[in-house]
Amino acid sequence: MNQKILITALVVVVGLSTLAILEVSNGFISGLVFDQIPYNYTAKVWIPPTHPDDPSSGSLGGFYKINGKGKDFQFYLKLSGAEESESPLDYTAEGLNGTGRIEEIKVTPGTIYSLLTKDVRGAMFNTIFHGYMNMTCAAWTGVTYFKNDGKNFGGNFTIDGTMTDWEGNYTLKWETFRIAATADYLWYPNNQKSSAKxxxxxxxL
Structure with missing residues (x-):
């Protein structure tokens, strides 16, 4: 399974889901008020090359959609043309679909300040929340659990592929102009964890 498609798609899904929900909710994200908010959001996405110094490492572009009500949402990610260069076991024209739930979301002073200054990414990193998402793409399925406690933003995941299984964790940090996602994971042939790399x-991003 292509590592670039898998890990970057996973991070994009988690990061953009919470980002989009914060943006469409416009700061009204506590208790019953948030639970009643319906949303439908579409935007473009660009995944830069995994290794910018490698001429053969190309970027990926496309769009994502998120819709739902309150804490429950559906996510769709489409990477244009990726199906032409990837194995049908990894990615197809149907894209990546996710169904998730934000189980808790709590506003902090940093959330309010970021929203007042129209810094939605800052609001995402300053808001306390946790949740999960089930994902399907091509021939694999997976689940990720994510959490931001106000100091650390990250999660863990498992992927069940046709030929390969994956499990690991990731952390997201906001740098000056980009999000750095550090992943630490194992991958191995189905049910052969002793052969894990x-x-x-x-x-x-």
């Missing part, structure tokens, strides 16, 4: 890598 460990990968540690940082992706930039």
């Amino acid at each position: 460990r990968v540690q890598r940082t992706y930039y």
Whole structure:
């Protein structure tokens, strides 16, 4: 399974889901008020090359959609043309679909300040929340649990592929002009964890 497609898609889904929900809710994200808010959001997405110094490492572009009500949402990610270069076991023209739930969301002073200054990414990193998302794409399924406690933003995931299984964790940090996602995970042939290989890598979004 292509590591770039898998890990960057996972991070994009988690990051943009919470980002979009914060943006469409316009700061009214506590208790019963948030639970009643319906939303439908579409935007473009660009995934930069995993290795910018490698001429053969291309970028990916496309769009994502998120819709739902309150804490429950559906997510769709489409990477244009990726199906032409990827294995049908990894990615197809149907894209990546996710169904998730934000189980808790809590406004902090940093959330309010960020929203007042129209810094939605800052609001995402300053808001306390946790939740999960089930995902399907091509021939694999997976689940990720994510959490931001106000100091650390990250999560863990498991992927069940046709030929390969994955499990690991990731952390997201906001840098000056980008999000750095550091992943630490194992991948191995189905049900052969004794043959696992460990990968540690940082992706930039």
